[in-house]
Amino acid sequence: MALNFEPELPTFVFERTYTNDHQFLFAFPNEKKMPNARQIQLRRLYDIMNLSVQRNDLPRARRAWSILARCKEINWKAMWRLGITLLGNDARVMESNPRKIDYLRTMLLQLPEERERILAELVQHYILAGKYRDALDELEFYLPSFPYRDNPVLHVYAGLLCIFVAQPPESAGVNEVEETAFDSNSLSRAQIFLEHAKALDPHNIVASEFLHKLHSISQGPASISFASHDSEDETHTKGCQPSQPKRKRSNS
Template sequence: MSSNNHNFLFASLDSKAPLTARKVHIRRLYDILQLCIQRKDPRRAKRAWAVLARCKEVRWSSMWKTGLLLLGENIDDELPSAPRKVEYLRTMMLHHTDERENILKELLFRLILLEKYREALDELELYLPSFPYQDNPVLHIYAGLISLFLSQSTAHDSISFDPIVLRDAQARFEHVKLLDDDNIVAQVFLDKVRFFYCIIPYFAYVTPS
């Protein structure tokens, strides 16, 4: 049978038609991997992944999203596996400079999930001043939201705000508007920040921009 007659369930790897029996088996195994992921069967998916990762034809490190997904015991339950995934993502950032923006977003999500807000903001402040991160609205949105959260403190059933951190959040949302004037998320939270300035007497001396 010609290799061109083989049918596969998922587009994979280099998407070229396999020319040898070995490559056909690898493509079949990739189908099994993806099918197990779709069926939320991490045990079998990990077994398929373990075999694929040993194949010289497979650049497993470039498939970091699949590796990230399979780190947990339960594909849908992020929290228990979040610490391992944070370490995994930090390692991937060192090896895949061309994917750092996407990896950074995944890293931020896990740090926030672990309630490590200050650490997440530190990561952003490390990268945001440089290209191409400085032109990424999503990363600035993350920074603004985290700053807004960190500006709040609760005591005696009342909420107060740190004016310096709140102004920092405002500046980040305003920067997003410079990058993307139609960004609805930035506008919504920018309006909220300005609203805080208006209703909280503590900020009466602050003039919103």
């Protein structure tokens, strides 16, 4: 039997009387011009949560979030970016952990209108966690389907990951690297992804530059190194893990 539970808001959230001249710090979703007592409480609590995040007081922010997320006026799914921040240990540091990855994979299924942005965020967190193969597998699973196949950024991510995993092992010596060829299968996949990205966005500089590098590799693989490239995405993909089995695609 489902219970229709509506949490009672704490009385300590505000101190002023209910008038029409209340001042709030942050824009509130679905804001009304004439707020009632409950909406003013929600606004105060929303301010406390956002201010706590800016002050890096995540425990207080999580307590405010736990109340707001149960209120019917709040669409907590639309605030998924804030949810990622609250799952971290420091709001000022870009980091990842298994809880953030699981959260993003759940939101990818529950928030269809934001799925392209969520997938891009999920791939970034896989890279931050050092799970490069998992990031590539996730992209290859979704990219053949709509709307992901029409997103040039996702194709660029897939291309760069393919280039990275195609490189010789970092543990190899100088002489060994010279004798080690790049993985041709991964480079072919990278070219397909990058060419698709350029077809979708002809002015995409990243896709154009790395397609040029792929051509250079075909001329002399040992003379090209991606480890020192200035791309932020390339920096995050340093230290690739061994290959892992891919997830099977669903026929549905």
